[in-house]
Amino acid sequence: MENTPLYTALRRFAAQNPLRMHMPGHKGKPLPAPELAGLASIDFTELPPTGNLFDGGGAIGEAEELWAKVFQMDSCLFLTGGSTQGVLAALTLACPPGSGLLLDRGCHRSAFHAMALLDLKPVYLPRPWLAEGAVTGPISPDEVEKQLLAHPEIKAVCITSPTYYGVLSDIPALAAVIHRHGGVLVVDGAHGAHLPFLGLDHYSAADLAVVSAHKTLPAPGQSALLLAGGRFSQADLRRAGAIYGSSSPSYPMMAALDLCRAHMLEEGAAAYQKTAEEVAALRRDFPALTARHAPLDPTRLTLLSPRGFDTQERLEGLGVWPEMADGGHVVLIPTCADGAEDFARLRQALEQVELGPCPAFPPPPPLPEG
Template sequence: MENTPLYTALRNFAAKTPLRMHMPGHKGKPLPNFPLEELAALDFTELPPTGNLFDGGGAIGEAEALWAEAFHMDSCLFLTGGSTQGVLAALTLACKPGDTVLLDRGSHRSAYNALALLDLKPVYLERPWLEEAGVTGPISPERVEEMLKAHPGSKAFCLTSPTYYGVLSDLPALAEVVHRHGAILVVDGAHGAHLPFLGDYGQRAADLLVVSAHKTLPAPGQTALLFSNGAFSHAELRRAASLYGSSSPSYAMMAALDLCRAHILEGGAAAYHQTAEQVARLRRRFPALTQQSAPLDPTRLTLLSPDGYRAQRALEERNVWPEMADGGHVVLIPTCADGPADFARLETALEQIQLGPCPGYPPPPPPPEMALSPRQALFAPRRALPLEQAVGHISAGQVAPYPPGVPVIAPGEVVDKKSIAYLKQIGYNTLEDVSVAVLCEAASAPEFRHL
C-alpha cells in the first residue's frame, strides 16, 4: 500500500522499539485481552444488543457501574473524547452561564475553553511555588477558604490533581472547605486514573472527577471517565457529556475501557505497585522530585536537570522518549505496562545523561490584567502577531507551552512584558504567532482595558 504518510511514519517509529516513557499508558504493548484483529468486529453502532452510551443502561451501564465501584464513586460515564470532554461536561454541570468559578491557574487549557463556551467569570487561584523543586506545589485549603470568602458567589472550584509533574493536593480537605461555602468541587484528575489501584488518594471527595484512562492505564488514546459521588445523577452526566462528544462513540474504545478495568483488578494493580517501587528506587538514585518536596503520585518520575531540554534530547538520542521537558525537568510516565526490562533500559540511559539540581527555575509571573471575558476574547475577530509585538494587545487565545497545556496568558488577558520574558526564559515551544483580538488596536481605550 502506497502513499500513507501518517501510517508509514508511525510504523517506522514503532519499528525502532522506542522506550515509551510517555502516554498512552499501554506503552505500545498489546491491550489486555484485546487483539487488534478484533477491532473491526467490535466496531458497532447503537443497536438493541449493543446499547447507547447516552441513553444509559444495558451492557454499557453495567460496565460503567463496575468502574464506579472500583473508584468508590456513585456513578461513572465512559468518555471517548478524552478528559477534555469530561472537563467541559463537569463544568457544564457545576455552573450555569454567567456564574463565577474559582479556577486553579494551573488548569489544563480545556478548562479555559469551558470558561469561554459557558461564559463563566473566572477567579484565578495561583499555586504556591516550590523554589528548590522548581514547580508549583499543592493547593492549600486555607488559600481556597480565603478566595471563597472574597468571592462568595463562586459556584465551583476546579483544580488539577495530580499535576503534570505529579504533585497531589489534599482533596478531602479541599472538599470540606468548598462544600462549606456551598460550591461544587471539580477535580481534573486526568493523570490520576491509576491512583485508586495504589491506595486512597482522596479522589472520592470530589463532586465530579475526570480521569484519562489512556494516560496511565493500558487503554487506547482518548478513553476517559467522568465520575460523580452523588451530587449529579448518571442521567445528568450523560446529558452534559453528550454536548461535547460524538453521538456515535466508538464501541471498541468503550470495550477497551471495560477490559482495562478487569485487567487492573485481576493483576494489573500488582504490576502498578511494582512500578511504584521501581520509581521510588530511581528517585533515590537520580535527582528527582520526591515526597520531601511535595505529596506526589508514586509512579510519576520527574527528573531534575540543569537543562531539561538537553537531557530530553540526550534521552531521545538513546531511543528513550520522555513525556515532556522544561528548562529544569524531564517528566517520565512509567505505568503498569513497564516491566523489569523497560526499567533496566531506562536506568542505563539515565546513567549516561546529565542530571542535577534544577537551575533556579523561575515561578510563573502573576496573571496579566484581564481586559475581556474569556468568551469575548475567544470569539472575537483576531489577527496574528509575533509574540514580542503583541505587548499591550488582548490575547484572543491561550499562550500555553504544550505539554503541559497550562496557559501563561489566558484568553482575554493583556499580553505584558513579564509574561513574554517568562516565556522566553522557559523556552516557549512554539514558533507560531500569538492571536490577539482586533479590538485591541486601541488597547489603551478604557472599554477594552477592564471587564
C-alpha cells in the first residue's frame, strides 16, 4: 500500500536494528504468541524517528492529516482509547466546566461520564418514536431550535449519529441551527467511521466528531479518531486527548489506523459498496429496518423479530453471532470484511429463525427533568 507515512517510518526504523534500551519491554523481539509475534517489531515508544502523538507533527501528524481529508475536516487526532476517549475529549473542548449541555438522550455512557467529570448541566433532547420499527428516529432540527431558544445559556449540543440501530440524523441541518445560536455541535459517530467510504459526507458540518475505526473498518479494537472543523485546532485536540489517553499510546494501533485508511482508499471502499448491496438485498428479503422507517446507514442490518433475544440465541446456535439484541430487534454489523460466502452463510441462517414485526413497544418514558 502507498502513502502510509507512520507505518513506513516505523518499518524503516525497525529495519535499522536499533538497540532498544527503552520501553516497551519486549524490545522488538517476538511476543510469546504466534498471533502477536509480528507486532513487536513496530511497537516503539516516543523517539525522534517515531514521533509523539501528543506533540504533533512528524509521521503521526502526516497520517492524521490524511484521515482529516477523508472526512473533509480540518484536523484529526488518533485515539487509542476508543471513542470513549474521543467523546470525553470533545466535550472537554466544547463545554466549560459547570456549563449546560443539550444532548441526545441515547448518548453513549462516555457522554454521561463527561458530564460528571465536568459538572455539566444536561438538558435532554427527545427523539421521535417510530412505532412501526420500534426505534427512536433522527434528532429534529426544529426540536434543537426549540430547546436552544428555551435555554439560551447552552452553547454545546451532543448527538449520536448513526445510532446503534443505524438511524442517521441530518448533521448539516442540525449544525446550521446550532451555529445560528453560536453553539458547538459534537457528534458521537462511533458507528459511522465507514460512511465516507460509501460516499456519504456525514460529519464535515460538525465542529467535533468522534468515530471508531475498530467498529466498522478493518482496524484493531480501541482504534478511533477525533476530528474537528475549523473551530478547534489540532493542538486543541492533542491537549484534550492527552487528558484522557495513555501517555504511552500504542504504535501498532496507530500504524493500523494509517494502513486502514490506505487500504480503504485502494480497495476497501469498493468492497463496502458491495456490502451495502448485500444488505439492501437482505432488507428486501427479511423483516428489517429500512429507509421507509428512517434514514439509515446503508450497511447496518437491524432485523425485526417478535422475540429478539430468542432469535439472537438461535442465531448463535447456528454459528452466527450478532452485535446485540433487544426484545424486538437483532442488530448485525456487516462490513467490507464480509464477502459473498459470509453473506450466503448469513442468509442461510436467517432462513432458519423467527423474524417478523416487533412487539408493540411503548415509546421511551418521559424525559428526566433538569
